[in-house]
Structure formats: structure tokens, C-alpha cells
Amino acid sequence: MxxxxxxxxxxxxxxxxxxxxxxxxxxxxxxxxxxxxxxxxxxxxxxxxxxxxxxxxxxxxxxxxxxxxxxxxxxxxxxxxxxxxxxxxxxxxxxxxxxxxxxxxxxxxxxxxxxxxxxxxxxxxxxxxxxxxxxxxxxxxxxxxxxxxxxxxxxxxxxxxxxxxxxxxxxxxxxxDAAANLKATLETRTVIDVAVGVIMAQNRCSQEEAFELLKAASSTRNIKLHSVATSIVDSLGQGPAKTHYQG
Structure with missing residues (x-):
């Protein structure tokens, strides 16, 4: 030694x-x-x-x-x-x-x-x-x-x-890893929730109906739900939705 x-x-x-x-x-x-x-x-x-x-x-x-x-x-x-x-x-x-x-x-x-x-x-x-x-x-x-x-x-x-x-x-x-997964999950939910809100405002429908429309668009286009939601949010011209979660 x-x-x-x-x-x-x-x-x-x-x-x-x-x-x-x-x-x-x-x-x-x-x-x-x-x-x-x-x-x-x-x-x-x-x-x-x-x-x-x-x-x-x-x-x-x-x-x-x-x-x-x-x-x-x-x-x-x-x-x-x-x-x-x-x-x-x-x-x-x-x-x-x-x-x-x-x-x-x-x-x-x-x-x-x-x-x-x-x-x-x-x-x-x-x-x-x-x-x-x-x-x-x-x-x-x-x-x-x-x-x-x-x-x-x-x-x-x-x-x-x-x-x-x-x-x-x-x-x-x-x-x-758990914190990173949680952050990713919250960010995904943030985008989807914002997209649902946009659909509700544009179609004057309930949250449940807006979410069904989002799922239908995902199925029809054969694109992931998160990707469809992201395209809707980005179309507003305000950039990606942000989550308030801090890892």
C-alpha cells in the first residue's frame, strides 16, 4: 500500500x-x-x-x-x-x-x-x-x-x-431519473391541457368534448396525442407551453 x-x-x-x-x-x-x-x-x-x-x-x-x-x-x-x-x-x-x-x-x-x-x-x-x-x-x-x-x-x-x-x-x-420523468410528464400534460383549452374556446364546447376532438385528430392523423397538442399550441404563435414545475 x-x-x-x-x-x-x-x-x-x-x-x-x-x-x-x-x-x-x-x-x-x-x-x-x-x-x-x-x-x-x-x-x-x-x-x-x-x-x-x-x-x-x-x-x-x-x-x-x-x-x-x-x-x-x-x-x-x-x-x-x-x-x-x-x-x-x-x-x-x-x-x-x-x-x-x-x-x-x-x-x-x-x-x-x-x-x-x-x-x-x-x-x-x-x-x-x-x-x-x-x-x-x-x-x-x-x-x-x-x-x-x-x-x-x-x-x-x-x-x-x-x-x-x-x-x-x-x-x-x-x-x-424519477424527477426527470415527472418533469417530462408534467410538461406533456401542460401542452395537452393548453390545447384542450384552445379547442374549447374555438368550438365553444366542454372540456370533455374538446379532449375527444383532440384524440380523434390524433387517431385520424396517426400522430401521437402530444404531437397534435403541440401543433395546436404552436399555431397560436406564442411558442411552446411552459410548466411551472422546477426539478
């Missing part, structure tokens, strides 16, 4: 992760920065650690973030084989620690391929998330026995703290 990371108290890591949640534009950006932080904090001069984040959804694995193209490639090798330490860590929610691939007899074909890339040790740690989504932090080193002792403990503590931050990031993403 680099001296920079060992010198940092856990509170500073937690604060940094929480700040990262708030400043990241989306979960993808959060994960990419997380991968870079993980690799940087665990690397030492002349002894780089590669980091990737595996996401497992609907039994399909994908690397959603990595510290470098080489880290991405290491993850994708095991996807080609259909199994490996990182996929197992994600799927079974267990830590997989391979101290030396040359002496490892599980996933032999995968191990031989990764060894050919110079990787000797692997540490895959699962994130504790909510729902059915599974994910893991994947660490690779060109040195055998790289993730033992204090380094292993620090990596486990880091993933534990990161899991909480990642859950927050996912929740914020859900709230953001």
Missing part, C-alpha cells in the same frame, strides 16, 4: 467518497473515479495496481469502470471465458483472493491467459448493494502475493466504505 493511502484516516476516505457522490454527474462517472482512486491508493512506485469494476445484471457481466485500458482488458478476458474470480465475487458475494496465478488450479484456461499478460495476483471484492444488482471491485498486480496482510485489510475496508457511497449514488440516480 502506498504511503499516501496508509496515512489517510478512514474518515477522510469516507468524506472523499461522499463528496464524490455529490459532485459526480452520474453513477458511471462516480465508478470511473472510484476505479482510479482505488488503483492510485493501492499502487506503489514501479508496482502499479490495475482496477476494474464488474457489474452483474441479468446474469451478464460487464466492466462499467476501469483505471486503465489494461485493467479493462483483464476484466474482459474472463467474460470471454464465462467465469472467473471477479464474476464469482459479484455473483456469490464472496471475496476471491488469488495470491499467485502460477500456483492456482481453478479457472485454468483463464489463469493461463491472464498470466500471459503478466498478471500474477488478483483480488476481487464484492460491493454490498441493494436489489438484484451485483458488483465487485477487481484488483490486479504483476507481483505475486501483492494483496496480503495489511493491504488486504485496507482493500476490504475501502470496499465496505465504498459500498455505502455507491448505494447513495444509485439512489440519487434513481431520484434524478
Amino acid at each position: 502506498a504511503s499516501e493511502s496508509t496515512a489517510k484516516p478512514e474518515t477522510s476516505i469516507t468524506e472523499h467518497l461522499n463528496e464524490l457522490v455529490l459532485t459526480s454527474s452520474d453513477v458511471g462517472e462516480f465508478l470511473h473515479e472510484l476505479a482510479r482512486i482505488s488503483a492510485r491508493s493501492l499502487s506503489e512506485p514501479g508496482d502499479e495496481v490495475l482496477c476494474g469494476v464488474t457489474l452483474l445484471r441479468h446474469r451478464k457481466a460487464a466492466t462499467v469502470a476501469s483505471s486503465s485500458p489494461e485493467a479493462q482488458a483483464m476484466d474482459e478476458i474472463q467474460y470471454d471465458f464465462g467465469d472467473g474470480p471477479c464474476m464469482t465475487a459479484s455473483r456469490e458475494q464472496v471475496t476471491i483472493h488469488i495470491t499467485d496465478l502460477e500456483k492456482h488450479d481453478r479457472w485454468k484456461s483463464y489463469a493461463e491467459t491472464v498470466l500471459g499478460q503478466g498478471v500474477r495476483s488478483i483480488l476481487a471484492l464484492p460491493f454490498v448493494l441493494e436489489g438484484e444488482t451485483r458488483a465487485a471491485l477487481n484488483l490486479y498486480s504483476h507481483r505475486p502475493g501483492r494483496f496480503e496482510g495489511r493491504v488486504l485489510e485496507l482493500a476490504q475496508d475501502f470496499v465496505s466504505q465504498t459500498s455505502m457511497a455507491l448505494r447513495l449514488a444509485v439512489r440519487f440516480a434513481h431520484f434524478s
Whole structure:
């Protein structure tokens, strides 16, 4: 472990992760920065650690973030084989620690391929998330026995703290999506309501009758209701209808 990371108290890591949640534009950006932080904090001069984040959804694995193209490639090798330490860590929610691939007899074909890339040790740690989504932090080193002792403990503590931050990031993403959907719905309703009002004024009819006329026009023209409403509102020459909703 680099001296920079060992010198940092856990509170500073937690604060940094929480700040990262708030400043990241989306979960993808959060994960990419997380991968870079993980690799940087665990690397030492002349002894780089590669980091990737595996996401497992609907039994399909994908690397959603990595510290470098080489880290991405290491993850994708095991996807080609259909199994490996990182996929197992994600799927079974267990830590997989391979101290030396040359002496490892599980996933032999995968191990031989990764060894050919110079990787000797692997540490895959699962994130504790909510729902059915599974994910893991994947660490690779060109040195055998790289993730033992204090380094292993620090990596486990880091993933534990990161899991909480990642859950927050996912929740914020859900709230953001919900707000965007609500705003879109309200804007759609605003256009339709204004169009109905225009039809009521032009045809001296009730709101229900105006809405039926709008639906009939949509059906006759084979155009979405919102599009017909928009054309009616735009024909007034006042531009698109605005909603007062503020997300």
C-alpha cells in the first residue's frame, strides 16, 4: 500500500467518497473515479495496481469502470471465458483472493491467459448493494502475493466504505431519473391541457368534448396525442407551453 493511502484516516476516505457522490454527474462517472482512486491508493512506485469494476445484471457481466485500458482488458478476458474470480465475487458475494496465478488450479484456461499478460495476483471484492444488482471491485498486480496482510485489510475496508457511497449514488440516480420523468410528464400534460383549452374556446364546447376532438385528430392523423397538442399550441404563435414545475 502506498504511503499516501496508509496515512489517510478512514474518515477522510469516507468524506472523499461522499463528496464524490455529490459532485459526480452520474453513477458511471462516480465508478470511473472510484476505479482510479482505488488503483492510485493501492499502487506503489514501479508496482502499479490495475482496477476494474464488474457489474452483474441479468446474469451478464460487464466492466462499467476501469483505471486503465489494461485493467479493462483483464476484466474482459474472463467474460470471454464465462467465469472467473471477479464474476464469482459479484455473483456469490464472496471475496476471491488469488495470491499467485502460477500456483492456482481453478479457472485454468483463464489463469493461463491472464498470466500471459503478466498478471500474477488478483483480488476481487464484492460491493454490498441493494436489489438484484451485483458488483465487485477487481484488483490486479504483476507481483505475486501483492494483496496480503495489511493491504488486504485496507482493500476490504475501502470496499465496505465504498459500498455505502455507491448505494447513495444509485439512489440519487434513481431520484434524478424519477424527477426527470415527472418533469417530462408534467410538461406533456401542460401542452395537452393548453390545447384542450384552445379547442374549447374555438368550438365553444366542454372540456370533455374538446379532449375527444383532440384524440380523434390524433387517431385520424396517426400522430401521437402530444404531437397534435403541440401543433395546436404552436399555431397560436406564442411558442411552446411552459410548466411551472422546477426539478
